[in-house]
Amino acid sequence: MLQRMQKNRGTMIDIVQECRGAALIGIAGHVNPDGDCVGSVMALWQFLKKVFPKVQIDAMIEQPPAIFDFVCGVSEIVTDYSAEKTYDVMIVADTVPDRCGEAIKYIDTAKKVINIDHHISNRGGCDVDHIVPGASSAAEVVYELIAQKEEYKKLIDKELAQTLYIGIIHDSGVMQYSNTSPKTLRIVAELISYGFDFPKLIDETFYEKTEVQSKLLGKALMDAYTLFDGRVMISMTDLKTLREYGADKKDLSGIVNQLRIVKGVDVAVYIYEVGEQSYKISMRSCSDDIDVSKVSAHFGGGGHVRAAGCNIDGTYEEVVNSLMEQLALQMEDDR
Numbered sequence: 001m002l003q004r005m006q007k008n009r010g011t012m013i014d015i016v017q018e019c020r021g022a023a024l025i026g027i028a029g030h031v032n033p034d035g036d037c038v039g040s041v042m043a044l045w046q047f048l049k050k051v052f053p054k055v056q057i058d059a060m061i062e063q064p065p066a067i068f069d070f071v072c073g074v075s076e077i078v079t080d081y082s083a084e085k086t087y088d089v090m091i092v093a094d095t096v097p098d099r100c101g102e103a104i105k106y107i108d109t110a111k112k113v114i115n116i117d118h119h120i121s122n123r124g125g126c127d128v129d130h131i132v133p134g135a136s137s138a139a140e141v142v143y144e145l146i147a148q149k150e151e152y153k154k155l156i157d158k159e160l161a162q163t164l165y166i167g168i169i170h171d172s173g174v175m176q177y178s179n180t181s182p183k184t185l186r187i188v189a190e191l192i193s194y195g196f197d198f199p200k201l202i203d204e205t206f207y208e209k210t211e212v213q214s215k216l217l218g219k220a221l222m223d224a225y226t227l228f229d230g231r232v233m234i235s236m237t238d239l240k241t242l243r244e245y246g247a248d249k250k251d252l253s254g255i256v257n258q259l260r261i262v263k264g265v266d267v268a269v270y271i272y273e274v275g276e277q278s279y280k281i282s283m284r285s286c287s288d289d290i291d292v293s294k295v296s297a298h299f300g301g302g303g304h305v306r307a308a309g310c311n312i313d314g315t316y317e318e319v320v321n322s323l324m325e326q327l328a329l330q331m332e333d334d335r
C-alpha cells in the first residue's frame with residue numbers, strides 16, 4: 001500500500017472537499033454487506049453523484065442480499081475487479097480496508113483513501129480517517145457529513161433519506177440497541193420527514209424472513225446449547241444444512257439476535273461453517289461490561305463492544321474451545 005499520510009482521525013471532515021478534483025472515485029464496504037454497509041456506501045454514492053455529476057463514481061461492494069435491490073444504485077454496483085485502474089479517491093465505509101474483499105486491489109493503489117466508520121475496533125491508518133465510535137452506524141456518520149453544510153443537506157431527497165435510514169435501522173436494531181443516541185433519533189426524525197414508507201421498509205428489510213430463513217432460524221434455536229450456567233448461548237449451522245435447504249450465508253442473518261434475547265443469556269455466539277475447518281463467528285453481548293469486540297479482535301476480527309465477529313479456522317470443537325477461553329477472560333472482568 002502507498003504510504004498513507006493519516007490525518008483527521010475523529011474530527012469532522014468535508015467529504016466534498018476531500019473528493020474535489022478527482023476524476024475516478026470508488027466507494028467500498030465490507031464483505032457480506034449488511035444494511036449499514038449498503039446504506040452508507042449507497043448514500044455516499046448517491047450524494048457524490050449529485051455533487052459531481054460528471055465524475056465516474058463506482059460503488060464496489062459484493063452483491064447485497066436481494067432485500068436491498070430497491071435501493072437506488074444497487075443495480076449499478078461494480079462487481080468486476082479485473083480492470084487495471086488507479087482511483088483518485090477510494091472511500092472505505094463501515095469497515096477497514098482489509099475487510100473490503102477484492103476492492104482492496106484498488107484501495108492499495110488509490111491516490112487517496114478516506115475511511116468513514118463507526119467501529120471502535122477501527123484503528124485508522126488511511127490518508128483521511130473519520131471514525132466516530134459513538135455513532136449508531138456508518139450511515140449516521142455519512143448523514144452528519146452531508147448535513148454539516150446547508151448546500152450539501154439540500155441535496156438530500158427521498159431516495160437518499162431512505163438509504164441513510166436503512167443503514168441506521170439495521171445497525172441500531174430499529175433504534176433499539178444501546179448505540180442508539182438522542183442524536184440518532186433526531187436524525188431519524190429528520191429522515192422520515194422525507195415521506196418514504198418507513199413501516200414497510202422496516203418490515204421488508206429487517207423483520208421479514210423467507211420460509212427457508214425461518215426454518216434455518218428454527219433449527220438453529222433447536223440446536224442451541226448453553227455454557228457458563230446459561231450465560232452463554234451457542235448455536236452452529238454447517239454447510240451440509242445450508243445445502244439441504246438450498247440456502248447460503250445471506251439466509252443466516254438475524255439468528256444471533258434471537259439467541260441474544262433468550263432469558264438469562266449474557267452472550268450469544270452464532271457460528272456458521274464457511275469451508276472445511278473454517279468458521280464465521282457472530283457474537284452479541286447484553287452488557288457493556290462484556291466486550292465481545294476484544295474476543296473477536298483476538299482472532300483478527302473486529303466490531304463493537306456488544307456486536308462483533310471474526311473468522312476462526314480449526315475443527316468445530318477447537319473453535320468453540322478457543323472462543324470460550326477468550327470469552328471467559330471478558331466474563332471474568334465482568335465479575
Ligand code: 5GP
Nearest residue numbers: 282283300301302303304307308309310311
Ligand atoms: P455480524 O455479527 O453482524 O456479522 O457483525 C457484528 C459486527 O462485527 C459488525 O459491526 C461487523 O462489521 C463486525 N464484524 C463481523 N465480522 C467481522 C470480521 O471478521 N472482522 C471485522 N473487523 N469485523 C467484523
Ligand code: MN
Nearest residue numbers: 036094138171
Ligand atoms: Mn455498521
